[in-house]
Amino acid sequence: MFFIKRALVLPRRSVCVLKWSKLAYSTNIPIEDLDLEFKGLDGISKCTIQSIEGPEPVYLKLKENMYKSFHYENKFTFKLGGVLPEIKLAYETWGHLNEKKDNAILLFTGLSANSHAKRNANNLQPGWWEDFIGEKMAIDTEKFYVICVNHLGSCFGSSGPYSISPITKKPYATTFPIITVDDMVKAQFLLLDHLGVDRLHASVGSSLGGMCSLLSGLKYPLRVSKVIAISTCARAEPSSIAMxxxxxxxxxxxxxxxxxxxxxxxxxxxxxxxxxxxxxxxxxxxxxxxxxxxxxxxxxxxxxxxxxxxxxxxxxxxxxxxxxxxxxxxxxxxxxxxAMDLFDLAEGCDSMVDALQHLKCPVLIMGSQTDILFPVKQQRDLSKWIKEAGNSQVSYFEMDSLYGHDTFLLNLNDVGTALKGFLETKLNKTGEISKSKKK
Amino acid sequence: MFFIKRALVLPRRSVCVLKWSKLAYSTNIPIEDLDLEFKGLDGISKCTIQSIEGPEPVYLKLKENMYKSFHYENKFTFKLGGVLPEIKLAYETWGHLNEKKDNAILLFTGLSANSHAKRNANNLQPGWWEDFIGEKMAIDTEKFYVICVNHLGSCFGSSGPYSISPITKKPYATTFPIITVDDMVKAQFLLLDHLGVDRLHASVGSSLGGMCSLLSGLKYPLRVSKVIAISTCARAEPSSIAMxxxxxxxxxxxxxxxxxxxxxxxxxxxxxxxxxxxxxxxxxxxxxxxxxxxxxxxxxxxxxxxxxxxxxxxxxxxxxxxxxxxxxxxxxxxxxxxAMDLFDLAEGCDSMVDALQHLKCPVLIMGSQTDILFPVKQQRDLSKWIKEAGNSQVSYFEMDSLYGHDTFLLNLNDVGTALKGFLETKLNKTGEISKSKKK
CATH class of the missing domain: 1.10.1740.110 (Rna Polymerase Sigma Factor; Chain: A)
Incomplete structure (x- = not known):
C-alpha cells in the first residue's frame, strides 16, 4: 500500500504521526464483509432532537403568591400602535421604602429573567442577583428599597402574549401589540406611581435592563437620580439584531x-x-x-x-x-x-450625543471585554457620547471577565464593587479634579 | 395624563425627546374602539418561514461535463471506521503540468465550495477564487498546474451521502461513514497518484481547506514542498464547534x-x-x-x-x-x-508543538482580525507553535480586513500578494537575517 510506505519513511521520532497513520490505513476488509450500516446515525437516540412532550410550562402554572401584582385597570397604549384594556405587572421588593420615599432602586431585568432577583419570604429560591442584593451587600437593603418587575410582555406574572384577554377570554398570542423598550419602562413607571415613588434613588439594569435603565434616565430626568447600565448599548447594532x-x-x-x-x-x-x-x-x-x-x-x-x-x-x-x-x-x-432590536436612544434626534443631552444625572456604565452580544466598544462609545453631551458625572469600567455577556450575573467582585460605590457615594464635585490642583 | 405632564417639564431644547414622547403617549382611544387585531403578525407572509417546495437541488442535477472525475475503483477505508467499495472525486485543473510534474498546486476548498475555483472551457461561470488564479495572477497558471477537488463527502460530483451506493443502488444518506479531514486529504492524494504528481509545489487552503493543507504538509512531508493555510487553526476550538x-x-x-x-x-x-x-x-x-x-x-x-x-x-x-x-x-x-469539529493536529501526540515537528517545509499562515469563527489568535498560536517546533521558514500575516472569516474569498490585495510572494520566492536562507550582519 502506497500510503503505508509513505508513513514508514517518516523520521523515527515521529511516533505520534506513525500511530495515527496506522489507525487510518491498517484496515483491509474483504469486500464481502463491508459494513453497510455505517456510523452516521449510531446513537442517534442520544441526540435528543426528538420532540419531547414536556411537563406543563412553568409560566402557565406560576404560583401567584410568589410575587406581588400590580393591576393597572386602564387602557395601556403601545408606542407602535395597539392598546390593551388593562395590564398586570408582577413585582417583588426588598428593604423598606423610607418616609420621604426617596430610597427606591428600580432594578430592570434582562430578557429572560423574572422579578425574583433575591430570595424573600414568599419565595425561598435564590434569585438571579441573590448575592448582589441584601444587608450590607452591593445593593444594601438596609439603605434601599429595591423593586424588581417582570417585564411587560414576559411570562412570569406580567401581561404578555400568554395572558388571557379580558375581552376575548383567550390568550393574546400574537395579537399582542409589538412592544418597545419605551412601553416596558412606561409600564414600570406606572407601578412607581402606584407605589408613590416620585423619584428613584437609582435605576439599575444589565443587557435589556440596561437599555431600560438608560431610557428611564433620559425620559424621566426628574424622576431618576442615578443611572446604572451594564453590558448594554445606546442602540442595537446589526450584529446583535442578527443573533x-x-x-x-x-x-x-x-x-x-x-x-x-x-x-x-x-x-x-x-x-x-x-x-x-x-x-x-x-x-x-x-x-x-x-x-x-x-x-x-x-x-x-x-x-x-x-x-x-x-x-x-x-x-x-x-x-x-x-x-x-x-x-x-x-x-x-x-x-x-x-423590542431589543428596535432600541435606539437617538430615535427622532439628530445624533446620539444630541439625544443623550437629556441624561443629566450621574451615570455608571460597565461592560465585559469578552462580551460578543454587546461588545465592549458599545459601552465605551456610550460612555464617550454621554460625556460629549456634557455630563461630567460618568463612571466607566471595563471588566476583563471570561464570562462574556453573562458577566453581569456572575462577576460579584467587579460589578458588586462598582454598584455599591456608585450607589452610595455623594459627589461634592463632579468630573475630574481640577488640573491646577495637581502637582 | 401624568406622563404628558412629565414630558412637558423637559427643558425646551429637548426637541427630540418631546417629539418621541408625544408619539408614545398621545393616543387616547375609547375602549370600544380598541383594535383587537394587533400587530404581531401583520405581514407574516413576508417572513418566508413557510416551507417552500423549491426546484430540484443543484447537487442532484450537476452537469457531469463541467468537471473531471476520478473514479477510484478500490475500497476506501475511513479513519473512524467504515469502508466504501469505491469513491469518486470531481476535480478541475488550470495551467499545465510540466514534464518533471513538480509544478502542481493542490487547492483545498472550504466546507461549502465545489471544484470550480476559476472559470474554464467546460464551465464559464466565474469560480470562487476567480481573481486569484490565472496568468500572472496570485496563483500564476503560466507557472503552476492548479488542481481543485470537490471534497469527499460534499455534493458536487464527489462521493457523499447523496451518492448512490453501487451495492444497495440507493443513496448512502446517513449510512455514509463519518468523515475526517484525514480521509479528505487521503482521497485527494489518491488523485495525485492517479495524475502522477509525486510532489506538490504547494498545498493551499483556507478554513476547512487550511486544515487540509496543514495536514497534507504534516502527513506527507515528502510530497509537499510548501504549505499555505489561511483563516484556519491547529485544532477546532469549542467556540467553533458550538457554532x-x-x-x-x-x-x-x-x-x-x-x-x-x-x-x-x-x-x-x-x-x-x-x-x-x-x-x-x-x-x-x-x-x-x-x-x-x-x-x-x-x-x-x-x-x-x-x-x-x-x-x-x-x-x-x-x-x-x-x-x-x-x-x-x-x-x-x-x-x-x-469533520471540522474532529480536527486536531495534535491527536495522538504529546503536544501541538510535538505534532508540528513534522511540518518541515516553508509555511505561510494568514488570518483576519475580524474572524469570529477562527479568531486570529488561532492563527497566531499556529504560527508560534510551528516556529517553536523548529521550523524557521514561517511567514505570518494578520489582515485588518472587515470581512471576518470570508476575508480569504474577498481580500485580493492582502491574500493575493502574500500568496504570490510565498509561492514564487526561492529562499536561499531561512528564518531571520543573522543579527551580527545588522548595523
Missing part, C-alpha cells in the same frame, strides 16, 4: 409554533425554543471561557463518533436549551427580543 | 430531515438548511462590516413593525439562507462540519 433574528426564526420555523397560537395545543414549540436558547447561549458566554472549561473534552471516550453531539460544549448547549425550554414562553422571546 | 453544532441541530430538527433519508421525499429539509446557513453566515462575516454596510437600515420605512424581519441585516441573512438552500446537500453539511 436575535436567528433565535426568532428558530422558534417560528417550529411547526408547533402555529403562528403563535399554541397555548391550547398539546405541544408547544419546545424544539424551536431550545434551539433559540442554544443560539442565545453562544452569545451570552465566551470562547475563552469555553476553551478553559471544556476545551476539546468529549462526552464519551468509548462511544463511536456519530453525527450527534460528541463534545462537552455541545452537551452544555443542549442542556441550556433543555432547561430553558419549559420555563419560558416562546412568544415572549419573540416580543422581547424584537 | 457548527447549532447548524447541525437546525438541520436535524427539520421534520423533513427524516434521519437523513430524504432523497426520495418530495421535500428536503430546506428550512433547516436555510437556518443553518444563516447561522453560518453570522460566523463568516463580521459585526463591523455589518455596521458599515447595513447599520440600522430598515427593510421598509412605511410597513408596520411586526415579529417578522424589519432590518436589512435580517433580510441579508434570510437571502443567504435562501440562495444556499437549493445548492447544497444538508447531509453533506452535517458530515463536513463534523
Amino acid at each position: 436575535r433574528y436567528l433565535q426568532r426564526k428558530a422558534i417560528m420555523l417550529d411547526p408547533k409554533w402555529n403562528n403563535g397560537f399554541y397555548y391550547d395545543q398539546k405541544e408547544h414549540p419546545i424544539n424551536g425554543l431550545r434551539l433559540a436558547r442554544e443560539i442565545a447561549t453562544v452569545t451570552y458566554r465566551s470562547g475563552p471561557e469555553w476553551k478553559e472549561r471544556f476545551g476539546r473534552k468529549k462526552m464519551s471516550d468509548t462511544e463511536p463518533i456519530t453525527l450527534c453531539p460528541s463534545f462537552e460544549i455541545e452537551n452544555y448547549l443542549n442542556h441550556q436549551g433543555e432547561t430553558f425550554s419549559t420555563k419560558y414562553d416562546p412568544n415572549s422571546l419573540l416580543y422581547l427580543s424584537k | 457548527r453544532y447549532l447548524q447541525r441541530k437546525a438541520i436535524m430538527l427539520d421534520p423533513k430531515w427524516n434521519n437523513g433519508f430524504y432523497y426520495d421525499q418530495k421535500e428536503h429539509p430546506i428550512n433547516g438548511l436555510r437556518l443553518a446557513r444563516e447561522i453560518a453566515t453570522v460566523t463568516y462575516r463580521s459585526g463591523p462590516e455589518w455596521k458599515e454596510r447595513f447599520g440600522r437600515k430598515k427593510m421598509s420605512d412605511t410597513e408596520p413593525i411586526t415579529l417578522c424581519p424589519s432590518f436589512e441585516i435580517e433580510n441579508y441573512l434570510n437571502h443567504q439562507g435562501e440562495t444556499f438552500s437549493t445548492k447544497y446537500d444538508p447531509n453533506s453539511l452535517l458530515y463536513l462540519s463534523k
Whole structure:
C-alpha cells in the first residue's frame, strides 16, 4: 500500500504521526464483509432532537403568591400602535421604602429573567442577583428599597402574549401589540406611581435592563437620580439584531409554533425554543471561557463518533436549551427580543450625543471585554457620547471577565464593587479634579 | 395624563425627546374602539418561514461535463471506521503540468465550495477564487498546474451521502461513514497518484481547506514542498464547534430531515438548511462590516413593525439562507462540519508543538482580525507553535480586513500578494537575517 510506505519513511521520532497513520490505513476488509450500516446515525437516540412532550410550562402554572401584582385597570397604549384594556405587572421588593420615599432602586431585568432577583419570604429560591442584593451587600437593603418587575410582555406574572384577554377570554398570542423598550419602562413607571415613588434613588439594569435603565434616565430626568447600565448599548447594532433574528426564526420555523397560537395545543414549540436558547447561549458566554472549561473534552471516550453531539460544549448547549425550554414562553422571546432590536436612544434626534443631552444625572456604565452580544466598544462609545453631551458625572469600567455577556450575573467582585460605590457615594464635585490642583 | 405632564417639564431644547414622547403617549382611544387585531403578525407572509417546495437541488442535477472525475475503483477505508467499495472525486485543473510534474498546486476548498475555483472551457461561470488564479495572477497558471477537488463527502460530483451506493443502488444518506479531514486529504492524494504528481509545489487552503493543507504538509512531508493555510487553526476550538453544532441541530430538527433519508421525499429539509446557513453566515462575516454596510437600515420605512424581519441585516441573512438552500446537500453539511469539529493536529501526540515537528517545509499562515469563527489568535498560536517546533521558514500575516472569516474569498490585495510572494520566492536562507550582519 502506497500510503503505508509513505508513513514508514517518516523520521523515527515521529511516533505520534506513525500511530495515527496506522489507525487510518491498517484496515483491509474483504469486500464481502463491508459494513453497510455505517456510523452516521449510531446513537442517534442520544441526540435528543426528538420532540419531547414536556411537563406543563412553568409560566402557565406560576404560583401567584410568589410575587406581588400590580393591576393597572386602564387602557395601556403601545408606542407602535395597539392598546390593551388593562395590564398586570408582577413585582417583588426588598428593604423598606423610607418616609420621604426617596430610597427606591428600580432594578430592570434582562430578557429572560423574572422579578425574583433575591430570595424573600414568599419565595425561598435564590434569585438571579441573590448575592448582589441584601444587608450590607452591593445593593444594601438596609439603605434601599429595591423593586424588581417582570417585564411587560414576559411570562412570569406580567401581561404578555400568554395572558388571557379580558375581552376575548383567550390568550393574546400574537395579537399582542409589538412592544418597545419605551412601553416596558412606561409600564414600570406606572407601578412607581402606584407605589408613590416620585423619584428613584437609582435605576439599575444589565443587557435589556440596561437599555431600560438608560431610557428611564433620559425620559424621566426628574424622576431618576442615578443611572446604572451594564453590558448594554445606546442602540442595537446589526450584529446583535442578527443573533436575535436567528433565535426568532428558530422558534417560528417550529411547526408547533402555529403562528403563535399554541397555548391550547398539546405541544408547544419546545424544539424551536431550545434551539433559540442554544443560539442565545453562544452569545451570552465566551470562547475563552469555553476553551478553559471544556476545551476539546468529549462526552464519551468509548462511544463511536456519530453525527450527534460528541463534545462537552455541545452537551452544555443542549442542556441550556433543555432547561430553558419549559420555563419560558416562546412568544415572549419573540416580543422581547424584537423590542431589543428596535432600541435606539437617538430615535427622532439628530445624533446620539444630541439625544443623550437629556441624561443629566450621574451615570455608571460597565461592560465585559469578552462580551460578543454587546461588545465592549458599545459601552465605551456610550460612555464617550454621554460625556460629549456634557455630563461630567460618568463612571466607566471595563471588566476583563471570561464570562462574556453573562458577566453581569456572575462577576460579584467587579460589578458588586462598582454598584455599591456608585450607589452610595455623594459627589461634592463632579468630573475630574481640577488640573491646577495637581502637582 | 401624568406622563404628558412629565414630558412637558423637559427643558425646551429637548426637541427630540418631546417629539418621541408625544408619539408614545398621545393616543387616547375609547375602549370600544380598541383594535383587537394587533400587530404581531401583520405581514407574516413576508417572513418566508413557510416551507417552500423549491426546484430540484443543484447537487442532484450537476452537469457531469463541467468537471473531471476520478473514479477510484478500490475500497476506501475511513479513519473512524467504515469502508466504501469505491469513491469518486470531481476535480478541475488550470495551467499545465510540466514534464518533471513538480509544478502542481493542490487547492483545498472550504466546507461549502465545489471544484470550480476559476472559470474554464467546460464551465464559464466565474469560480470562487476567480481573481486569484490565472496568468500572472496570485496563483500564476503560466507557472503552476492548479488542481481543485470537490471534497469527499460534499455534493458536487464527489462521493457523499447523496451518492448512490453501487451495492444497495440507493443513496448512502446517513449510512455514509463519518468523515475526517484525514480521509479528505487521503482521497485527494489518491488523485495525485492517479495524475502522477509525486510532489506538490504547494498545498493551499483556507478554513476547512487550511486544515487540509496543514495536514497534507504534516502527513506527507515528502510530497509537499510548501504549505499555505489561511483563516484556519491547529485544532477546532469549542467556540467553533458550538457554532457548527447549532447548524447541525437546525438541520436535524427539520421534520423533513427524516434521519437523513430524504432523497426520495418530495421535500428536503430546506428550512433547516436555510437556518443553518444563516447561522453560518453570522460566523463568516463580521459585526463591523455589518455596521458599515447595513447599520440600522430598515427593510421598509412605511410597513408596520411586526415579529417578522424589519432590518436589512435580517433580510441579508434570510437571502443567504435562501440562495444556499437549493445548492447544497444538508447531509453533506452535517458530515463536513463534523469533520471540522474532529480536527486536531495534535491527536495522538504529546503536544501541538510535538505534532508540528513534522511540518518541515516553508509555511505561510494568514488570518483576519475580524474572524469570529477562527479568531486570529488561532492563527497566531499556529504560527508560534510551528516556529517553536523548529521550523524557521514561517511567514505570518494578520489582515485588518472587515470581512471576518470570508476575508480569504474577498481580500485580493492582502491574500493575493502574500500568496504570490510565498509561492514564487526561492529562499536561499531561512528564518531571520543573522543579527551580527545588522548595523
